[in-house]
Amino acid sequence: MDQVRSSASRIFNITSVEGRDDWDEKCDRTFGVVQNLINDLSEKEAHDALTSAVCKDAKTHEDVCVGLIYVILTDQQNAARSYRDLSFVSRDGLALVLSHLTQLVVERFPRLLDSVRSQLIWLIKELVRANVTGTDMLIWNLMRQIAGGDVAAKNIWLADTLMELLIDQRAWLDKFPFLIASVVYTYLRLIEDHISPTHAFIRQKEINFCVSLLREKFSDCMAIGRDLVRLLQHVARVPEFELLWRDILHNPKVLLPTFTGLSQLMQIRTSRRFLYLRLTPDMEKKIIFLTSSVRFGNQKRYQDWFQRQYLSTPESQSLRCDLIRFIVGVIHPSNEVLCSEIIPRWAVLGWLLTTCTHPVAAAHAKMALFYDWLFYDGERDNIMNIEPAILVMYHSMRPHPAITATLLDFLCRIIPNFYPPMANQVRLGILTSLRQILEKRVLPSLSPLMNNPKLDRELQLLIQESFPEFCRATQNSSPPTADGVKTEDFKELDGDSMIVSSNSESVLAPPSLIPASDTHLSDEPVFSEEEDQDDIPIATKIKMRGKMTANSVRTIPPQLLEISNTVAQLDGDVRVYVEMLISESDIEARCSAVENLVQSISQDPLGSDQSQMLVQCLHAIFLHDLNTTPLLTGHQINPEAMEESISRPLFVLLRSFAEMVDDDSKSRSPIAELLVELYKLQPKMGYFLLYFLRASKASESKFASYREVCQARDMEVAHCLLEDLKICADDDVNLLCYMAVDVFQKFPDESRNNSELLHLYVSNIDGSQLYQLVVQCLLGALVLFDRDPSVIELLGKSNRNSIYATKWFTLGALYGHVVINSI
Known part of the structure; x- marks a missing residue:
């Protein structure tokens, strides 16, 4: 009987073949520590015993905290008392508690018993009520466990329970702009999954909650960037969102006085932190493994397993968009991986596209793939966000020509159909993307795609109409380009290359490498294709000659x-x-x-x-x-x-x-x-x-x-700061004072109470510069030192009648009795 009890877990669902992990055994051990301390004691005596124990050492403090967490999660009757004890005995503002809870949520949440999940939500509510620092990120990590494309009861329960918590604690939520944006991003995405009549109640709550946050906290929601627009497009037919769309398009200042409209949102690249949000940690781990450790050609069994686990239900069609956005925006392989035999991103994306069977989900998946193209800016955006789409089309031409054709067709048709008044901006973004692709040598030429004779005639005409710049020239004359090179100077050789004549020199170039004025070089080179050392990109040469x-x-x-x-x-x-x-x-x-x-x-x-x-x-x-x-x-x-x-x-x-x-x-x-x-x-x-x-x-x-x-x-940062600022003091003391705020704010551990650094300032500044520092200190922008005994010791060694000491005492007096009492 004892053996059966010891092998059971009160916190995790464990199969007969899994056994208990280290975290589970640690909980049991720390629970024993707490029980030994408080057994047969009154509440006051137990509190005193716990307080005394945590003061012994860090390990006992951790054991007591983890033991009390275990009681809260597994014993509903004693949860309130244990939480009070935990609040009183924690010596770090519950930071250790939040660390362990975050680990539990990120790594082990799917295995938690239902009763433990309920208690976890109760504990998080208490942490929110107590306004414990760091609870916002715990909730952020818990939101990641709400899986997209999953309408199982447990998943619905988590989404509903967490939303109820946030609605009840709305005043607390309003203090965290990033969490507000994350909540909107999560629940906008979930509305799409909860379309069934059986989920009508939670869907309506999600709609009301999201609309409320978007209208009242639009400045915080704008941080999401262009993917906010993508998610709003998915729910555009919902009446409440139709009204919101009208304001975004026609009356943007109603939402925010500084908001100028759709174009402003589309020019903000979505942070990786939001793209992480819609994959569970388990999905993230498997996708990263697939794109970083599996050799090309051996991926099928991993893809089949992933599809059985996450993509086998009709509702899971919507998850493909989340996966595509994650692969495009987050997984950016190093040059070493690009040069290796690891499966490339385009192959994984091609698999996701070919297994998408629902027409609406397929359209959303293509949009997710090309979304960064529409308003691409070489200075703000990353070329790794547009690289996979062009490679999917290029590498699918022979094995999957239908994929290439449907993606090219989508790219052409999205220009006039994304939002007709902004068709020119969308076309410019796509053209800029294609030029970057050529400049960065992602492809040597676009001719195989744009002039592919295997495409049907209607699609060929559509491509020529949409992207004449990248199709074979059909006219003998044209106006000059923005760089001053006339297109009469381009002499066609064999359809795949041209002679560009400029400044009495000629260079051989593919026709698609003709430069344009809106071409920018990205600051994030990431491709590993081998180049001759003298093989300078033609577009760069022409740009240089032009300048x-x-x-x-x-x-x-x-x-x-x-x-x-x-x-x-x-x-x-x-x-x-x-x-x-x-x-x-x-x-x-x-x-x-x-x-x-x-x-x-x-x-x-x-x-x-x-x-x-x-x-x-x-x-x-x-x-x-x-x-x-x-x-x-x-x-x-x-x-x-x-x-x-x-x-x-x-x-x-x-x-x-x-x-x-x-x-x-x-x-x-x-x-x-x-x-x-x-x-x-x-x-x-x-x-x-x-x-x-x-x-x-x-x-x-x-x-x-x-x-x-x-x-x-x-070298240590403190040593480097001292060296660099000594050189600055020799050059210009005004600059030394000008940089003081950042030095002491951004490097507090290395600068404050640093006697050598303080001596450097005091020994170099004059009266007017001393006044500037005093003003900064009084404004709270500058903190030179705190109540530290070393400051008093340093003051004691100075000659109180010297100008040096006068400066010391002037600055020190700003910090109260530390200096005043030492004089």
Whole structure:
């Protein structure tokens, strides 16, 4: 009997072959710890015993907290008392409790017993009522467990119960903009699944809830971006949403005074965090495994298993859109994976499209695949979001020609039908996508798709009408392009390539590589196709020739002539971009060259010798720029001067790296190494990066770029800050004071109570600069130190009659008795 009891679980559904896992056994053990502490004690005595126990060490604190969680989840009668005990004895504001609950929700929720699920919802309600920090992310993770395309009773119960909780706690929900957007994204998507009359009641609640949030919190919901429009399209026939659509299209300012209409939403790329939301953690794990670990050709058994598990019911047709958006927007393979035998994304997407049998779901799936094309912008969007769709069409031409034909037909027809008044914008977005595809060498040419003789005649005519720029030329003359190259200069050779004549030079190019004025180079290179080092993209060459006119080319300064031999030894694209930096006088062209250089190095890292030569060249170029035009002439620190100061090639390099770190780009390592090497030749690079982050008003996440550079230098952040700010103090004390707010705000652990750093400021500033710091402290923007004994000790060592000590006491007095009592 004891053996049977020990093998049973009070928290998980366990089959006879599974056995109990570590988490389950830990719960049993910690429950025993709690029981031993409170057995046969009154409520007050039990509370005292628990409080005494958690003060012993961190392990006992964790055991008691987990044990009390276990009681709450498994014993409804004692749940309220256990929650009170948990609230009193927790020493970290219930952070440990939230950590364990999040782990339970993310990793083990599907296995929970029904009674435990009910108690979990009860516990979350209590955490919400107590306004416990971090509960919003626990609810976010729990929403992920509401599976799309699943109308099973347990799934409906979770969706309904969680919605009731959020409706009841609406005032609490309104405090969390990201959670509001996530709730709208989740329940808009679920309305589509709950179309059956048996689910009419919950569907109506979801409709009312979503409409209420959209109308009252539209500014928060706009953070979803273009996928909000996609989901609203799926429910557009619901009367309540019809009224909302009328306001979005014809009276947008009713929703938000700054909202200008549909175009504004479509230009916002949807964050990955929302795309994660509509896949359960288990689905996410399996899709990531499929796209990162399964060899191409061996995927069928994995796909069959996934289809049996998640895609076998009629309701699950809608889940394909969620999967497609996740694969397109979240799974961006590294170059190593792209070069390997791992199944490519386009093959997985092709499988999802071919197994979609419902016509409405099939139309939604195609829309999900092409959605980022419609308003694509090379500067804001990621080419990896448009790469899979073109490759699905390209690779399906022979084995599945119907797939290629239906996708091309959809792409052509979506232009006038997405929203007729915006047909020109949609067409521009698709054309920009196709040009990016060619510039990034996703495909060498679009001719096999656009001029495919196997397509039926009607579709061929439709393609020629929609995309004449990418079909074979049928006329002998046409107006000049935006770059000033007339199309008469294009001489057709064999239908697949042309001679482009410009500035008395000719280059061989596919007809689809003709540049256009709205073409932009992406900052996120991700493709691994091998290229000759001298094989520079034709569009880039033409763009460069167009810019390097007689007016923009400058006389090369003598200081830069010294590196001419080094420049000559650089290879391919890198050499072209460095030559532009040297010879161009137009600042925009030089900044563009740095952007292209960063892109080239990220996509194809340099060898050691080439990297060293590039560092020498860039150091000489940047040093000449700084000598010619100081960072801030006349020490003028104002918005105009700062904006102008960071609009130069050096800061384009720093901006590109900061954006890569912010986007968690896997291709940023070569740029980090480049900055470290530049650091060795130009020690000012550190404070230049800090200055750029301050002057550009960078988001907090971009300050991680400074930490990453410190890590690449194999140095502590505190040490780097001290070194860099000492150099800044030698150069310009005004800049030292200007950066103080960000230094002490964004690096609090390394800067506050740092006696060396504080000494650096106090020993360099004058009376007026001291006044500026005092004002910042009084405004709450600057916190130099807190009530720490080391501050008093430092003050005690100073000469109270010196000017140095006077500055110390002036700043210290702002923080109360710490300094006043020490004088």
